[in-house]
Amino acid sequence: MTEKKTKVRVASFSISLDGYGAATDQSLDNPMGIDGKAVHEWVFSTRWWSQIVGQEGGTEGIDNDFLKRGSENLGAWIIGRNMFGPVRGPWPDMNWKGWWGNNPPYHVPVYVLTHYARPPLKMEGGTTFYFITEGIHDALAKAREAANGKDIRIGGGANIIQQYLREGLIDELHIAITPTILGGGERLFDNVDLRKLGYECVRFEASEKVTHVILQHNKKSL
Template structure:
Protein backbone atom coordinates (compact mmCIF):
# COMPACT_ATOMS: atom_id res chain seq x y z
CA UNK A 1 0.00 0.00 0.00
CA UNK A 2 1.19 3.52 -0.75
CA UNK A 3 2.73 5.49 2.10
CA UNK A 4 1.51 8.74 3.67
CA UNK A 5 4.36 11.23 3.91
CA UNK A 6 4.93 14.66 5.45
CA UNK A 7 7.97 16.63 4.24
CA UNK A 8 9.65 19.94 5.14
CA UNK A 9 7.10 20.74 7.86
CA UNK A 10 8.69 23.60 9.79
CA UNK A 11 7.93 24.47 13.40
CA UNK A 12 9.37 26.83 16.00
CA UNK A 13 11.19 25.47 19.04
CA UNK A 14 7.98 26.00 21.03
CA UNK A 15 6.10 23.87 18.49
CA UNK A 16 4.16 26.41 16.41
CA UNK A 17 3.79 25.75 12.68
CA UNK A 18 1.86 28.94 11.96
CA UNK A 19 1.74 32.23 13.77
CA UNK A 20 -1.24 34.24 14.91
CA UNK A 21 -3.05 36.64 12.58
CA UNK A 22 -3.14 34.71 9.29
CA UNK A 23 -4.35 36.78 6.34
CA UNK A 24 -4.06 36.92 2.56
CA UNK A 25 -0.83 38.93 2.83
CA UNK A 26 0.42 36.92 5.84
CA UNK A 27 -0.26 33.21 5.27
CA UNK A 28 1.80 32.26 8.33
CA UNK A 29 0.60 35.13 10.50
CA UNK A 30 3.15 36.94 12.65
CA UNK A 31 5.70 34.20 11.90
CA UNK A 32 6.12 35.57 8.39
CA UNK A 33 8.50 33.44 6.32
CA UNK A 34 10.98 32.91 9.14
CA UNK A 35 10.07 29.24 9.60
CA UNK A 36 11.00 28.48 6.00
CA UNK A 37 14.17 30.48 5.41
CA UNK A 38 16.26 27.30 5.68
CA UNK A 39 14.39 25.84 2.70
CA UNK A 40 14.47 29.01 0.58
CA UNK A 41 18.28 28.87 0.72
CA UNK A 42 18.51 25.39 -0.86
CA UNK A 43 19.19 24.50 -4.47
CA UNK A 44 15.94 22.56 -4.66
CA UNK A 45 14.11 25.84 -4.03
CA UNK A 46 16.16 28.51 -5.78
CA UNK A 47 18.15 26.57 -8.37
CA UNK A 48 21.87 26.86 -9.12
CA UNK A 49 22.61 29.51 -6.52
CA UNK A 50 21.20 27.49 -3.62
CA UNK A 51 22.95 25.37 -1.04
CA UNK A 52 23.57 21.67 -1.69
CA UNK A 53 24.15 20.41 1.84
CA UNK A 54 21.96 18.40 4.20
CA UNK A 55 19.10 20.92 4.12
CA UNK A 56 18.88 20.49 0.37
CA UNK A 57 19.00 16.69 0.65
CA UNK A 58 15.98 16.77 2.94
CA UNK A 59 14.13 19.36 0.86
CA UNK A 60 14.56 17.30 -2.32
CA UNK A 61 12.60 14.38 -0.84
CA UNK A 62 9.39 16.42 -1.00
CA UNK A 63 8.44 15.53 -4.56
CA UNK A 64 9.60 12.11 -5.85
CA UNK A 65 7.04 9.34 -5.72
CA UNK A 66 4.07 11.54 -4.82
CA UNK A 67 0.81 10.92 -6.66
CA UNK A 68 -1.60 13.11 -4.67
CA UNK A 69 -1.67 15.60 -1.80
CA UNK A 70 -4.05 16.28 1.07
CA UNK A 71 -4.14 19.72 2.67
CA UNK A 72 -6.31 21.68 5.06
CA UNK A 73 -8.43 24.71 4.27
CA UNK A 74 -5.90 26.95 6.00
CA UNK A 75 -3.15 25.96 3.57
CA UNK A 76 -5.35 26.43 0.52
CA UNK A 77 -6.18 30.01 1.37
CA UNK A 78 -6.54 32.77 3.96
CA UNK A 79 -9.39 32.85 6.49
CA UNK A 80 -12.84 33.00 4.85
CA UNK A 81 -11.65 32.15 1.35
CA UNK A 82 -14.78 29.99 1.13
CA UNK A 83 -16.84 33.19 0.87
CA UNK A 84 -15.26 33.96 -2.53
CA UNK A 85 -16.69 31.59 -5.17
CA UNK A 86 -13.92 32.59 -7.61
CA UNK A 87 -10.98 31.89 -5.27
CA UNK A 88 -8.59 29.36 -6.87
CA UNK A 89 -5.80 29.00 -4.33
CA UNK A 90 -2.68 30.87 -3.36
CA UNK A 91 -0.34 29.66 -6.12
CA UNK A 92 -1.57 31.27 -9.34
CA UNK A 93 -2.78 29.47 -12.47
CA UNK A 94 -0.05 26.78 -12.40
CA UNK A 95 0.27 25.49 -8.80
CA UNK A 96 3.41 23.53 -7.87
CA UNK A 97 1.65 20.25 -7.04
CA UNK A 98 1.15 18.80 -10.55
CA UNK A 99 -1.12 16.11 -9.10
CA UNK A 100 -4.60 15.79 -7.60
CA UNK A 101 -4.94 17.81 -4.37
CA UNK A 102 -7.66 17.12 -1.82
CA UNK A 103 -8.59 20.15 0.30
CA UNK A 104 -10.36 19.40 3.59
CA UNK A 105 -13.08 21.96 4.24
CA UNK A 106 -16.49 22.01 5.87
CA UNK A 107 -17.75 23.96 2.86
CA UNK A 108 -16.99 21.85 -0.23
CA UNK A 109 -17.27 23.27 -3.74
CA UNK A 110 -16.85 21.84 -7.26
CA UNK A 111 -13.38 20.68 -8.26
CA UNK A 112 -11.05 23.17 -9.96
CA UNK A 113 -8.73 22.03 -12.76
CA UNK A 114 -5.56 24.12 -12.99
CA UNK A 115 -2.60 24.25 -15.35
CA UNK A 116 0.25 21.75 -15.01
CA UNK A 117 -1.80 18.75 -13.91
CA UNK A 118 -3.12 20.07 -10.59
CA UNK A 119 -6.81 19.58 -9.83
CA UNK A 120 -8.18 20.76 -6.49
CA UNK A 121 -10.94 18.60 -5.00
CA UNK A 122 -12.81 19.84 -1.92
CA UNK A 123 -13.91 17.34 0.73
CA UNK A 124 -15.76 17.42 4.02
CA UNK A 125 -14.37 14.09 5.20
CA UNK A 126 -12.57 12.30 7.99
CA UNK A 127 -8.82 11.65 7.63
CA UNK A 128 -9.45 8.03 6.68
CA UNK A 129 -12.07 8.94 4.09
CA UNK A 130 -9.86 11.63 2.57
CA UNK A 131 -6.93 9.22 2.42
CA UNK A 132 -9.03 6.63 0.58
CA UNK A 133 -9.87 9.23 -2.08
CA UNK A 134 -6.27 10.42 -2.35
CA UNK A 135 -4.86 6.90 -2.60
CA UNK A 136 -7.24 6.10 -5.41
CA UNK A 137 -6.16 9.23 -7.29
CA UNK A 138 -2.46 8.57 -6.59
CA UNK A 139 -2.60 5.31 -8.60
CA UNK A 140 -0.08 3.42 -6.50
CA UNK A 141 2.21 6.33 -5.67
CA UNK A 142 2.53 7.86 -2.20
CA UNK A 143 0.23 10.51 -0.72
CA UNK A 144 1.78 13.69 0.68
CA UNK A 145 0.16 15.39 3.63
CA UNK A 146 0.78 19.09 3.11
CA UNK A 147 -0.54 20.58 6.34
CA UNK A 148 -1.33 22.73 8.16
CA UNK A 149 -0.60 21.64 11.71
CA UNK A 150 -4.17 20.70 12.62
CA UNK A 151 -4.44 18.39 9.61
CA UNK A 152 -1.07 16.76 10.28
CA UNK A 153 -1.99 16.27 13.94
CA UNK A 154 -5.36 14.73 13.02
CA UNK A 155 -3.76 12.24 10.62
CA UNK A 156 -1.06 11.27 13.13
CA UNK A 157 -3.73 10.78 15.81
CA UNK A 158 -5.65 8.57 13.37
CA UNK A 159 -2.48 6.45 12.93
CA UNK A 160 -2.31 7.19 9.20
CA UNK A 161 1.15 8.76 8.77
CA UNK A 162 4.09 6.58 7.74
CA UNK A 163 6.83 9.21 7.37
CA UNK A 164 6.91 12.54 9.20
CA UNK A 165 9.69 15.05 8.50
CA UNK A 166 9.58 18.00 10.89
CA UNK A 167 12.11 20.83 10.79
CA UNK A 168 12.65 22.56 14.12
CA UNK A 169 13.73 26.18 13.60
CA UNK A 170 15.51 28.12 16.40
CA UNK A 171 12.72 30.65 16.75
CA UNK A 172 10.21 31.31 19.55
CA UNK A 173 6.77 32.31 18.27
CA UNK A 174 4.79 32.16 21.50
CA UNK A 175 1.39 32.00 19.80
CA UNK A 176 -0.30 30.48 16.79
CA UNK A 177 -1.16 26.84 16.03
CA UNK A 178 1.01 24.13 17.58
CA UNK A 179 1.79 20.77 16.01
CA UNK A 180 2.50 18.61 19.04
CA UNK A 181 -0.57 19.17 21.24
CA UNK A 182 -2.11 15.80 22.09
CA UNK A 183 0.57 13.74 20.31
CA UNK A 184 2.10 12.02 23.32
CA UNK A 185 4.41 9.00 23.08
CA UNK A 186 5.16 9.12 19.35
CA UNK A 187 8.45 7.44 20.18
CA UNK A 188 6.49 4.24 20.86
CA UNK A 189 5.26 4.06 17.24
CA UNK A 190 8.09 5.70 15.30
CA UNK A 191 11.82 5.43 14.94
CA UNK A 192 13.13 8.99 15.34
CA UNK A 193 16.30 10.48 13.89
CA UNK A 194 17.62 14.02 14.42
CA UNK A 195 20.05 15.84 12.12
CA UNK A 196 21.25 19.39 12.83
CA UNK A 197 22.66 21.50 10.02
CA UNK A 198 24.75 24.70 9.66
CA UNK A 199 21.55 26.68 9.05
CA UNK A 200 20.80 26.00 12.75
CA UNK A 201 17.68 23.91 12.06
CA UNK A 202 17.16 20.34 13.25
CA UNK A 203 15.56 17.81 10.94
CA UNK A 204 13.44 15.33 12.90
CA UNK A 205 12.43 12.25 10.92
CA UNK A 206 9.72 9.94 12.29
CA UNK A 207 9.50 6.59 10.49
CA UNK A 208 6.69 4.24 11.44
CA UNK A 209 7.82 0.96 12.97
CA UNK A 210 6.63 -2.10 11.08
Protein backbone atom coordinates (compact mmCIF):
# COMPACT_ATOMS: atom_id res chain seq x y z
CA MET A 1 0.00 0.00 0.00
CA THR A 2 1.41 3.40 -1.01
CA GLU A 3 1.88 5.84 1.84
CA LYS A 4 -0.16 9.00 1.36
CA LYS A 5 2.00 12.09 0.84
CA THR A 6 1.53 15.03 3.15
CA LYS A 7 0.19 18.03 1.23
CA VAL A 8 0.82 21.64 2.12
CA ARG A 9 -2.27 23.56 1.13
CA VAL A 10 -4.25 26.74 1.42
CA ALA A 11 -8.01 26.30 1.56
CA SER A 12 -11.03 28.61 1.51
CA PHE A 13 -8.90 31.74 1.35
CA SER A 14 -11.27 34.51 0.30
CA ILE A 15 -10.23 37.47 -1.79
CA SER A 16 -12.06 40.44 -3.25
CA LEU A 17 -12.40 41.13 -6.97
CA ASP A 18 -9.46 43.51 -6.68
CA GLY A 19 -7.32 40.84 -5.06
CA TYR A 20 -7.36 41.69 -1.36
CA GLY A 21 -7.50 38.98 1.31
CA ALA A 22 -7.94 41.47 4.16
CA ALA A 23 -9.07 45.08 4.27
CA THR A 24 -7.32 48.09 5.79
CA ASP A 25 -7.23 49.05 9.47
CA GLN A 26 -7.35 45.64 11.13
CA SER A 27 -8.13 45.93 14.83
CA LEU A 28 -9.75 44.15 17.76
CA ASP A 29 -13.15 45.43 16.63
CA ASN A 30 -12.44 44.72 12.94
CA PRO A 31 -10.12 41.70 12.76
CA MET A 32 -10.55 41.48 8.98
CA GLY A 33 -10.22 45.23 8.46
CA ILE A 34 -12.88 47.77 7.61
CA ASP A 35 -15.59 45.95 5.58
CA GLY A 36 -13.29 42.93 5.32
CA LYS A 37 -15.94 40.56 6.66
CA ALA A 38 -17.85 40.95 3.39
CA VAL A 39 -15.19 38.87 1.63
CA HIS A 40 -15.99 35.91 3.87
CA GLU A 41 -19.80 36.07 3.85
CA TRP A 42 -20.05 32.96 1.67
CA VAL A 43 -18.64 30.90 4.55
CA PHE A 44 -21.08 31.89 7.29
CA SER A 45 -24.25 30.52 5.71
CA THR A 46 -22.92 26.98 5.15
CA ARG A 47 -23.83 23.92 7.15
CA TRP A 48 -20.16 23.08 7.71
CA TRP A 49 -19.52 26.48 9.30
CA SER A 50 -22.53 25.98 11.58
CA GLN A 51 -21.03 22.67 12.71
CA ILE A 52 -17.63 24.28 13.32
CA VAL A 53 -19.13 26.92 15.62
CA GLY A 54 -21.47 24.47 17.36
CA GLN A 55 -24.73 25.58 15.77
CA GLU A 56 -27.44 23.91 13.73
CA GLY A 57 -28.71 24.63 10.25
CA GLY A 58 -26.84 26.11 7.32
CA THR A 59 -26.93 25.42 3.61
CA GLU A 60 -25.39 22.63 1.59
CA GLY A 61 -24.11 22.82 -1.98
CA ILE A 62 -20.95 24.03 -3.71
CA ASP A 63 -19.78 26.44 -1.02
CA ASN A 64 -20.38 23.95 1.77
CA ASP A 65 -18.52 21.22 -0.14
CA PHE A 66 -15.46 23.41 -0.71
CA LEU A 67 -15.39 24.61 2.89
CA LYS A 68 -15.68 21.06 4.22
CA ARG A 69 -13.00 19.86 1.81
CA GLY A 70 -10.57 22.34 3.38
CA SER A 71 -10.94 20.67 6.78
CA GLU A 72 -10.36 17.10 5.65
CA ASN A 73 -7.25 15.11 6.58
CA LEU A 74 -5.57 17.97 8.47
CA GLY A 75 -2.75 17.26 10.89
CA ALA A 76 -1.43 20.79 11.53
CA TRP A 77 -1.88 24.47 10.69
CA ILE A 78 0.57 27.32 10.08
CA ILE A 79 -0.67 30.88 10.53
CA GLY A 80 0.77 34.36 10.81
CA ARG A 81 0.73 36.30 14.03
CA ASN A 82 -1.90 38.72 12.71
CA MET A 83 -4.28 35.80 12.27
CA PHE A 84 -3.71 34.82 15.89
CA GLY A 85 -4.54 38.26 17.24
CA PRO A 86 -4.29 42.06 17.04
CA VAL A 87 -1.27 42.42 19.36
CA ARG A 88 1.81 43.88 17.66
CA GLY A 89 5.43 43.99 18.82
CA PRO A 90 6.64 42.26 22.00
CA TRP A 91 3.95 40.41 23.92
CA PRO A 92 2.84 42.74 26.75
CA ASP A 93 1.55 39.70 28.67
CA MET A 94 0.19 36.22 28.00
CA ASN A 95 -3.48 37.18 28.33
CA TRP A 96 -4.37 37.14 24.62
CA LYS A 97 -5.23 33.57 23.59
CA GLY A 98 -6.68 34.08 20.12
CA TRP A 99 -9.97 35.16 18.59
CA TRP A 100 -11.80 31.92 19.20
CA GLY A 101 -12.32 31.43 22.95
CA ASN A 102 -11.19 28.43 24.96
CA ASN A 103 -11.97 25.88 22.24
CA PRO A 104 -10.53 27.12 18.89
CA PRO A 105 -11.80 25.45 15.69
CA TYR A 106 -8.41 23.92 14.74
CA HIS A 107 -8.25 20.80 16.98
CA VAL A 108 -4.65 20.11 15.86
CA PRO A 109 -1.28 21.79 16.53
CA VAL A 110 -1.08 25.34 15.16
CA TYR A 111 2.28 26.98 14.41
CA VAL A 112 2.18 30.77 14.68
CA LEU A 113 4.93 32.66 12.83
CA THR A 114 6.16 35.60 14.89
CA HIS A 115 9.29 37.60 15.70
CA TYR A 116 8.61 37.36 19.44
CA ALA A 117 8.91 34.14 21.41
CA ARG A 118 6.15 32.89 23.65
CA PRO A 119 5.57 29.57 25.45
CA PRO A 120 3.21 27.06 23.82
CA LEU A 121 -0.45 27.68 24.55
CA LYS A 122 -2.59 24.59 25.10
CA MET A 123 -6.30 25.06 24.52
CA GLU A 124 -9.38 22.86 24.70
CA GLY A 125 -10.32 20.47 21.91
CA GLY A 126 -6.81 19.40 20.90
CA THR A 127 -5.50 22.80 19.76
CA THR A 128 -2.04 23.88 20.92
CA PHE A 129 -0.47 27.08 19.61
CA TYR A 130 3.30 27.01 19.10
CA PHE A 131 5.03 30.33 18.47
CA ILE A 132 7.80 30.01 15.88
CA THR A 133 10.51 32.66 15.57
CA GLU A 134 12.87 30.88 13.12
CA GLY A 135 10.88 31.42 9.92
CA ILE A 136 8.71 29.52 7.48
CA HIS A 137 10.97 26.50 6.95
CA ASP A 138 11.28 25.81 10.66
CA ALA A 139 7.51 26.10 11.07
CA LEU A 140 6.94 23.71 8.17
CA ALA A 141 9.40 21.14 9.52
CA LYS A 142 7.69 21.17 12.91
CA ALA A 143 4.25 21.02 11.32
CA ARG A 144 5.26 18.02 9.16
CA GLU A 145 6.41 16.13 12.21
CA ALA A 146 3.23 16.93 14.11
CA ALA A 147 0.95 16.15 11.15
CA ASN A 148 2.27 12.57 11.00
CA GLY A 149 1.36 12.02 7.36
CA LYS A 150 -1.74 14.21 7.26
CA ASP A 151 -1.98 17.51 5.44
CA ILE A 152 -0.73 20.91 6.61
CA ARG A 153 -2.89 23.96 6.06
CA ILE A 154 -1.40 27.43 5.62
CA GLY A 155 -3.99 29.75 7.09
CA GLY A 156 -2.71 33.20 6.20
CA GLY A 157 -2.60 36.10 6.19
CA ALA A 158 -1.59 37.02 2.69
CA ASN A 159 2.06 37.71 3.51
CA ILE A 160 2.56 34.25 5.00
CA ILE A 161 0.98 32.59 1.97
CA GLN A 162 3.20 34.66 -0.33
CA GLN A 163 6.33 33.51 1.47
CA TYR A 164 5.42 29.85 1.06
CA LEU A 165 4.33 30.35 -2.56
CA ARG A 166 7.63 31.98 -3.52
CA GLU A 167 9.46 28.94 -2.18
CA GLY A 168 7.17 26.58 -4.11
CA LEU A 169 6.17 24.93 -0.85
CA ILE A 170 2.40 25.04 -1.29
CA ASP A 171 1.07 22.01 -3.17
CA GLU A 172 -2.50 23.28 -3.55
CA LEU A 173 -4.16 26.67 -3.23
CA HIS A 174 -7.93 27.08 -3.05
CA ILE A 175 -9.07 30.68 -3.30
CA ALA A 176 -12.63 31.96 -3.18
CA ILE A 177 -13.12 35.08 -5.31
CA THR A 178 -16.01 37.16 -4.02
CA PRO A 179 -17.96 39.93 -5.81
CA THR A 180 -16.73 42.63 -3.45
CA ILE A 181 -14.32 45.52 -3.96
CA LEU A 182 -12.19 46.55 -0.96
CA GLY A 183 -9.94 49.12 -2.60
CA GLY A 184 -7.05 48.48 -0.22
CA GLY A 185 -5.55 46.08 2.30
CA GLU A 186 -3.39 43.00 1.76
CA ARG A 187 -3.20 41.64 -1.78
CA LEU A 188 -2.73 37.91 -2.06
CA PHE A 189 -0.58 37.76 -5.21
CA ASP A 190 1.59 40.87 -4.92
CA ASN A 191 5.09 40.15 -6.26
CA VAL A 192 4.20 36.50 -6.85
CA ASP A 193 4.63 35.08 -10.38
CA LEU A 194 2.45 31.99 -10.14
CA ARG A 195 3.20 30.81 -13.67
CA LYS A 196 6.96 31.08 -13.28
CA LEU A 197 6.74 29.29 -9.93
CA GLY A 198 4.94 26.35 -11.56
CA TYR A 199 1.35 26.84 -10.43
CA GLU A 200 -1.57 26.11 -12.71
CA CYS A 201 -5.36 26.27 -12.41
CA VAL A 202 -6.84 22.79 -12.26
CA ARG A 203 -10.42 23.59 -11.26
CA PHE A 204 -12.84 26.49 -11.07
CA GLU A 205 -16.48 26.43 -10.08
CA ALA A 206 -18.95 29.16 -9.21
CA SER A 207 -21.87 29.35 -6.80
CA GLU A 208 -24.31 32.22 -6.40
CA LYS A 209 -21.95 33.93 -3.95
CA VAL A 210 -18.37 33.14 -4.95
CA THR A 211 -16.08 31.57 -7.56
CA HIS A 212 -13.85 28.77 -6.29
CA VAL A 213 -10.46 28.34 -7.95
CA ILE A 214 -7.95 25.58 -7.22
CA LEU A 215 -4.30 26.01 -8.22
CA GLN A 216 -1.78 23.20 -7.95
CA HIS A 217 1.99 23.18 -8.02
CA ASN A 218 3.36 21.38 -11.06
CA LYS A 219 6.88 20.53 -9.91
CA LYS A 220 7.71 19.09 -13.35
CA SER A 221 7.53 22.60 -14.85
CA LEU A 222 10.37 23.88 -12.69
